[in-house]
Amino acid sequence: MEIKSQKLQPSIEYDGLTYHRARMEIEVNGMEAGLYRWLDRLHSPNEFRAVTFMRLNPQKGDDTRVDCQIVVEQWFVPEETS
Secondary structure, three states: OEEEEEEEEEEEOOOOOOOEEEEEEEEEEEEHHHHHHHHHHHOEHHHOEEEEEEEEEEEOOEEEEEEEEEEEEEEEOOOOOO
């Protein structure tokens, strides 16, 4: 997998939510099977981490590879403010 770009996205923080969500958009390309293995390791609900958006496209000029855009969210409990 080759990471093309990484962009931190605005976190999601609303009153009444139990968790805040840190978000990152990542663009990668590579072989399709490798992409699925990478996504399987990245998506981990037990660690409060989820791939919440994914777009796949065949790579122009090489149909054995795919371009992929994902958004990964890490959920965390906000700190108490006093």
